[in-house]
Amino acid sequence: MKKKKEKWKIFKLYLWKKIRDSKIRTKLYLYLVLSVLIIGGVIGTASYYQMRRELLHNAEDTVISFLKHAGNRLDEQMKAFQMSAYSFSADSEVQAAARDTAEKSKWERTLEKNIVSTAVSQYGTLYRYSDFIVMQKNNGELIWNDEGLSQEKAEELIQEGGRLLEDVQAVKWCRIGGRNCLVRRITDTGGKNRWKQNGLLVIGVKDALFEVGEESSAYTKNENLVIAGQDGSIYKESTVQPESWDIREHLGYKNGKYYVYAMHEKYAEKSYLVVPLKTMEMRMNLVCIIPYHLILDSLSHVVKFIVAVTLVLCGLGVGAARILYASMKKNLVIIENGMQAYEAGDYSRLQSPACYDELGLLILQFNHMGMEIQRLNELSQKEEQEKQELKYQILETQINPHFLYNTLETIKWMAYEKEEKEIVKLSGAIIRLLRFTVKNVNKMIPLREELSYIHDYVTIQKIRYEDAFKVQYEITPEAEAFYITCFVLQPFIENSILHGMDISTNTGKICIGAFVKEGVLNISISDNGIGMSEEVLQKLEEKISGNRLEEYRGFNGVGVTNIILRMKMTYGKEFSYEFHSKEGKGTTVLLKIPKGDRADETGFDR
Structure with a gap:
C-alpha cells in the first residue's frame, strides 16, 4: 500500500512537471478544457440534483393525489359490495332458506340452491366482484356451495370465517386460505329477534375490486400498489415491493384520520418512494411503492444533454x-x-x-x-x-618642452648673474622632479611623497618668479601616510600660480591642508589670487560633467579637469570635490578621497 502511494505521488509530480514545462498552447488548451469541464460538471451536477428533487417532489404530489382518489374509490366499492352482501342476506327467500332447518329431499335442496343463485344474480355488485359464495345455516348445514369449491374446502372457509367474526361484528373483511373474503352474519331482519343469527355467509372477493382502474399513471398503477387491512392482512400485493419490505411499518395512522405522507426508503441497495394512506370509511391501508428508476428515467436524457453541451463547450474552449x-x-x-x-x-x-x-x-x-x-x-x-x-x-607625458626651455633659460641667466649655489639648488629640484615623474607614474603613493614632489615643483616656480608667492602646509601625520594616486595636487598648485595670482605684487599665498576623517582624506588647496567668475566656474563644471578631457599646456600636460575625471574613474562615487571662488577673493578647492586601492579598475598599476 505504501509503495502504491509513493508511486502515485511520483506520478503526480511527473505529470505536474510535464504540464508545467509544456508549451503555452498546450497549457491554454488544458486550462480552458478543465475550466469548461469543471464549470459544466458543477452546473450539470447542480441541474441534475435540482431536477431530481423536482421529479421526486412531483412524483410525491402525483402519488398522494392518486392515493386520495384511489382511497375514495376503494371505500365506495367496498361499501357497495358490502351493501350488496347485506341486501342478499336480507332477501326474504334467503332468510327463509337460512331459517328452515327441516330435512329436505335432494329435489328440495336443488330448488333451494336455485333460489339462492337467483338471489345472487339480482345483486349486480355482488355478482360482478364475488368469486364464490358459501352459505351455512345455524345447524351447520351448507345451503349454498359454489361448484368450484369442494365440500371440504367450503366447510373450512365457513369454520375459519366464523372464527374470525367477533361476537359484536355483523361483517368482516379478511383473508381466508390465501383468498380475499367478506364474512357476514345472516340475521333475522323481519322477526321479533331481529339480531338473531340464522346462518353465516362467506363471500370470496375478486382482485378486480382492489384494482386502481382509470386512476393509474406512469408512477401509480396496480403493480405499485399494496392494499392491506387494519390487521396487516394484504388484500393486494405489489409486484415491485422489495423482499425485506414489511407493510406493518406503514400501518397505524393518527386516530384513523385521512392522513398521507411520503417516505424515501432503501432496501437491498435500491431506493424507493413509499407513500401510505389510510382510508376514512373502511380503514384500509393503501401503500404505493415506486422504484426510483421509474421516476428518474427521464433524467437519463438530461444527463445526455448535459454531457453533449459540455463536449460542445469543450470544443468551443x-x-x-x-x-x-x-x-x-x-x-x-x-x-x-x-x-x-x-x-x-x-x-x-x-x-x-x-x-x-x-x-x-x-x-x-x-x-x-x-x-x-x-x-x-x-x-x-x-x-x-x-x-x-x-x-x-x-x-x-613628459615635462613640457616650453617649461624646460623657460627653466633652462632661467638657469642660464642665473648662472650669468648669480653664484653657483642657486644653480645647484635649481638643478637639484629639477632632477628630483624628473626622477619622481618617471619613477611614480601609475602608482599609489603616500601623501608625503606627493608633497615632496610639490615642494620641488614650488621651489622651481619660486625661483622662476623670484619668490613672488608663498606656500603654507598644514598636514596631519595621519594624512601624510594616506595613499593616493600620484600627480593629484600639482595641477591645482600650477593653476593657482599661473592663473590665480598676480605675480607682480609679490603677495601671493597658497595654503595646502590635509586631514583624515572617518577614513576619508580631506585636502584643501586655496590661494588669495584673483579668483574666478560664476561663468568660468560654470564652464569648468560643464567640462567635468561632460567628461571632456582638455588639452593643457602646463608642466605635465594634465589640467584640473583631467585630474578630477581621473579621480572619479579611480574612486567612483565615493570621491567628491568642490570649487569655491569669487572674483578678487581667491579660489579654494576641496577634495575628499576615500581609503582603498581602486587603481586596477582604471587601468593603472600599483
Missing part, C-alpha cells in the same frame, strides 16, 4: 484557446526574435508589438531595456576610451 494562442503567438515570436538579436549583441533593434496586451507591454519594456543597454554600452566604451586616453596621456 479549444477553439478559443487556438484563437488566444494565435494572438499571443505573434508577440511571442517578436519577443523571441528580439532575444536572439540581443543574444547576438544587437541592442539597437526596436520591436513593434502586434497587440498591446501584457506581452505587448513586455515588448515595449524590452525595447526600453535594449536602448538602455545600448546607451550603457556606449557610455562604457566612451569611459574605457577616456581611461585609455588618460592612461596614455599620463604614460606619455
